[in-house]
Amino acid sequence: MIQAEHIYKSFREHLVLEDINVTFTKGKTNLIIGQSGSGKTVLMKCLVGLLPVDEGTISYDGRLISQLTFHEMKMIRQEIGMLFQGGALFDSMTVEENVSFPLTMFSKMSPEEKKERANFCLQRVNLLNTNNLYPSELSGGMKKRVAIARAIAMNPSYLFCDEHNSGLDPQTANVIDNLISEITKEYNITTIVNTHDMNSVMEIGDQIAFLYHGRLWWEGNRDDILHTDNKELNQFVYSTELTRRLKKQ
Amino acid sequence: MKIISDTGRYLLLMWLVLRKPDKKNIYKNQVILEIDHLGVDSLGIVTIISVFIGAVITIQTAFNIDSPIVPLYTIGFATRQSVILEFSPTIVSLILAGKVGSRIASEIGTMRVTEQIDALEIMGINSASFLILPKIAASMIINPILVVISMFLGVFGGWLSGVLTGVVSSNELIYGFQYEFHPYDVFYALIKTVVFAFLIASISGFHGYNTQGGALEVGQASTRAVVHSSIAIIIFNLILTQLLLI
Structure with a gap:
């Protein structure tokens, strides 16, 4: 389980993350969704320790990463697997x-x-x-x-995926999504997926956190997301003609 | 202000680079690979340039000595001194700053923009040390060897051009090459080369490591690496000459 509490992060004067409180559960595929520029990637980089947070705490199964020594942090990183947007092979x-x-x-x-x-x-x-x-x-x-x-x-005990489906056709993206979901359950790991692909959301979204302008705007699962009355989330989910038509039907 | 901030960031990076390596065996293998990539691959250009520059120095010296008081073996002496003291250590290092420096910066810069460095960091690897230290070590090992080869080839080029053009006899040239030879000159040249090798690899590594953006920025980082390495070589050439020769 990974917990983020009261996370603030800014670049110079620009506040990117504001008071984020979120828990990512073990054995489930946890999704962070939101528009481009909503702070998803920054949140993920803070979670894996690639960016330091300005305020707040992040803990991996009770281990506060801000209190770890260089060596302890290195040990935790060996428990992390990460899938980058371009693969980063x-x-x-x-x-x-x-x-x-x-x-x-x-x-x-x-x-x-x-x-x-x-x-x-x-x-x-x-x-x-x-x-x-x-x-x-x-x-x-x-x-x-x-x-x-x-x-x-x-x-790994923790798997992070950063927009892993970008540049893939829907069928291949589906294969990758299912693979991530299967591995999460098979190895009982805490998986955090950063995406704006609604197919991924519906396919593997056990827990979903929606970021809007750097704030945690909504939390739920893939069933809840279809019936929410949250205006900003609905704008995000039904942003394409296809999804709008499906909703009308 | 930018130069102060860049120097500070460079020193911080070097502090990370020079930390104890994670797995020494892997670093050893990396150093051997880098010796091949950075050094052996540069042998061709060093050979061509050294022979031709040595040849030109001999012809130009011969052309400028028209006094009958100055003995002709001076041509060989001047060629040897120019090659050992300045051409081989400094000019070859400047050429390597262009060839090797751009390679290091673009390789590491591309790894940065394609998130390969982030992947190393996520795995818990000291990416700065893993990527830059083997290149520094390899350069500091192979560049002095390249410079010694360049010294021999430069002198050989001088002899070849002197004999082929007939401006000076082979005997006089060989006497000049051997005249008043001080092994300390070679030592001085090698000290300079080792320092220049460190500067080329570390400055280029710094620019590559701090690349942000995409392909355009990788190209810019590569150019900056060559320019800054060359400037550092020129400045340290003056400092080391002052310290070691005077």
Whole structure:
């Protein structure tokens, strides 16, 4: 479980996050949604410790990250897997090297054990016979799957996904969404997904936090979101012609 | 004000870079890879430039010595001194600042804008040290070797041009190359090279690491890396010459 309490973050005079209080539950896919510029990415970067917060506390299963030493923070980060928007695979490494990289850095596994673990993770994301390919030789969907395999290589307790479906067609996006949801339940991890894709919201949104102008505006699940009378959230959900027509029907 | 703030940020980054590495074996492998990428790949350009510059120094010195009082072996002496004291350590380092510096800045800058550095940080890896330290170490190991090769090739180029154009005989040139040779000159050149290698790799790494934006900014960071490394080399050349020779 990850808890954020009274989070404030600003860049110079511009207040980006204002008094955010939110809890992300273990074993569930927790979504942060909102328009571009609403503060989703900044919140996620604060949660993983890439950006320091101005005020407030963030805790990972009771461990306050603001009170941790450099070494303790390093240890917590080894429990985190993150899926970036573009995959963020290392260009100079093959698929197998990318997946086994965290193991090389932080485990005492033998090369054979690392290979076995990498193959297991790649199989889990349905990627076969790609071990020796470089990221430049992969499609967008394959890159995301390799990134998921790398993120779960260390058996993380926390999985973060930052707009993981951007640039993917709806079918591939659906496959990736389901993969994230399955992995979350299978390994009982705390998953936080940052998205503005309504398909993802309806597919995997166990818990949803809607940010509006840097504030936590609404919380609920994928069933609640369809019946809310929150004006700003409805504007966001029904912003396309397709969703507006579906609502009328 | 910007120069003070940039210097402060550079020093803070170096503090992170020079921290104890996470896994020494991996760093060792990285250093070997970087020696290949940054040093061995530069051998071609260093060879061509050294031979031709040595040749030009000999011809120009010969052209400017028209007094019968000055012995012809002075041409060899002047060529050797120019090559060892200034051309090989400083000019080759400036060339490497262009070739290697832009490579380092663009490589790390691209990793920054494609979130690969964030991915390293999330994993709990000291990304600054992991990416920049092997490049600094590799440069400090391979650049002196390149400079020694450049010294030999520069002198060889001088001999070749002197003999082929007939401006001075081979014997006089070889006598000049050996005349009043002080090994300290080579030591001085190598000290300069090691300092310049650190400056090139660290300044370029700094600009790459702090890239923000996209492809355009990576290009700008690369240009800044070359310009700032070159300026630092020129300034430290003066300081080191003052400290070591006078």
